Amino acid sequence: MKLVYGITLSTLVLVICSANICEDRNIKGCQKLAAIKQDMCQDNCMTTLCPRTCGLCPLTCYSCDHVDHPSDCHHILQCTNMTMSCIVSQTVTASLEKKFQLGCVDNLVCNDLYGAIPNRTQSRGRRDVDLIGGCCSSDLCNKYNEPDKISAPTINPVQPSGKTNGFSAACTEMDSEVCRYFSENNGCNLTCVASLCPQTCGKCSLTCYECASVDLPGQCRNRIMCDGHKESCIAVESHVFNFKEGYKLGCVAKQNCKDLLAMNIEGVCCDNNFCNGNYIPTTTLIPLTSTLDTTTASAQSQLGLPTGCTPSFKHEHNECPSKFVRKGQNCYFVGQHARTRHDAMNVCKYLCSRLVIISSKVENLAISQLLSQQRHQANRYWLDAYRNSSSFSGPWHWRSTGDILRRHTYSHWRPGSHDQTKPDGEHCASIGKAESGDSDNGYYWDHRSCTIHAPAICEYPLGHKLLKKK
Incomplete structure (x- = not known):
């Protein structure tokens, strides 16, 4: 095996650790979330919680200056940007001792040293420089027992679509265990966690009655939790399929509630717990006045x-x-x-x-x-x-x-x-x-x-x- 003497990895590798460490909010939570919702990385909210799971973080690599063998390296750093890969390369010291250096390297430098960085489907091409070592493109992939046979899969980052899920109409959450993980360490202070986990984070501050059709609002007894910040309780006159009149109760977006009542439909929008069940239509009791002698x-x-x-x-x-x-x-x-x-x-x-x-x-x-x-x-x-x-x-x-x-x-x-x-x-x-x-x-x-x-x-x-x- 040929060696290139006089070249040290320090001339090739950038090992400055990023000040803003890019990690998942909670590894267990992100793993379970990925199992439940396979397209989670298409949502901005979820990618902010699970950037590493979604392949949006710079790689983490083993980083050591001079070790006898890659397996002796235990220090880990995060690369500075998404254009860097992990590298392990044999070098020599000033006293001509053969050592190994590990760390992060720019993809262009890595390509000059070892050719194109392989991914899952590619085989390794012929190297322009015959150094023992190689580059790889997944987290902590640069520590191997046989450094001249490095082969690791490539994570292809999934770009978010730009949409963000807000509170559901029923103020429900995807999974209580996922929310328990994300809410740890004051996670509910994050807008994204609070929107995905409104119940766990105590954001379901409004409880309304919900019925598809009752004769009068006061007869509804089913309850539903609503997002008090965005929704109101509603009781509105409706006609069911057999053309009988009745009332529909539930929670609805505040503006939609106002738009419905603007159509001269009998009903009410209100923002207190159970307030729509207390609504008394215009056909109900009123105090005696001068018109009722x-x-x-x-x-x-x-x-x-x-x-x-x-x-x-x-x-x-x-x-x-x-x-x-x-x-x-x-x-x-x-x-x-x-x-x-x-x-x-x-x-x-x-x-x-x-x-x-x-x-x-x-x-x-x-x-x-x-x-x-x-x-x-x-x-x-x-x-x-x-x-x-x-x-x-x-x-x-x-x-x-x-x-x-x-x-x-x-x-x-x-x-x-x-x-x-x-x-x-x-x-x-x-x-x-x-x-x-x-x-x-x-x-x-x-x-x-x-x-x-x-x-x-x-x-x-x-x-x-x-x-x-x-």
């Missing part, structure tokens, strides 16, 4: 309607409030969501109405027709009829008005049902489908436990026009 309040009470409540009418000429349809001489609202009778009563109360009171066969048939037209029909719906829970043998009465269902009062009980007494407290009335072949008489009434779930039928009497907004 004592005469009006008295009429409300007599009809079993909540006092001090003004319903909303989409147009001034409408006879029925918003969300109600007219059948005969009354307006009705059919709920789409099953709930206990107590909650069903509250649905009607929110809408300035009451659970339905059926006073004639004509009305029973009208309601039966209305229920049969529902796209998603329930087995039963709540009525206003009720009997005292402490005496199941007591009389049935309309709870909103107090009127007792006497023998001469119209009723349409399923045969024998309302006379039964059961220890489970079936003292609330519902209306359900008629027996096969008996549809001409309309839906039957039945007694049920007040804790079962069924949709509400709310009623707003047309004769009570004093309640319209002036």
Whole structure:
């Protein structure tokens, strides 16, 4: 093997360590992140956390001036820039001792000494200078037992695309373990870590209710964590696929929230925890004012309607409030969501109405027709009829008005049902489908436990026009 005497590596190699060490924020975190998201190096945020994993750091190389063998070198340095490779080369000292030098070298110098720097697919070409050693292009690749047989893979740096992921709409994070690694040593102080790991870093400061469709915002109980810096809670009126009106709740970008409400859609944008579930639509209770005098309040009470409540009418000429349809001489609202009778009563109360009171066969048939037209029909719906829970043998009465269902009062009980007494407290009335072949008489009434779930039928009497907004 030929040697070039009189040439020392110090004349060829730059070994100045960069002042700004380029390393992954957390090696374990970057490794797991790379396994989860193979295209992570296409995101600026992730490349700032994992520059070495993404091949964006200058190489780290073993660096020693004179060692008997490359395996004796243990000092490590980072090269100054991306145009340098690791090198190991045999040289001689002033006393003609053969030694090895290791460190960083500019790619052009390395090419002059050993030819083109090999990568994974290339074989080594013939060297212009016959020195024992070589250059390589991966971290710590320049320490080998046989320095004349250096062969190491090349890392091809992946350039980021320029896009940066922000908070997700649901304020979720990719992996809790990855976030635990990145949050160590005050990592959450970094904008990138806080954006990737909002839950771990405590940035999910806003909790909203989230439901695709409910009759009223106050009925939603599902929760979602949102980015309080960029998002607001929203409750907005929406039409579901069967054209029934309802409310959609969740979190949305602040500007989008404002744009929606600017379209005159009923709803609210708010920035406090659970605030969208507290939204009361314009159809709900308001304090008594001069427009609701004592005469009006008295009429409300007599009809079993909540006092001090003004319903909303989409147009001034409408006879029925918003969300109600007219059948005969009354307006009705059919709920789409099953709930206990107590909650069903509250649905009607929110809408300035009451659970339905059926006073004639004509009305029973009208309601039966209305229920049969529902796209998603329930087995039963709540009525206003009720009997005292402490005496199941007591009389049935309309709870909103107090009127007792006497023998001469119209009723349409399923045969024998309302006379039964059961220890489970079936003292609330519902209306359900008629027996096969008996549809001409309309839906039957039945007694049920007040804790079962069924949709509400709310009623707003047309004769009570004093309640319209002036």
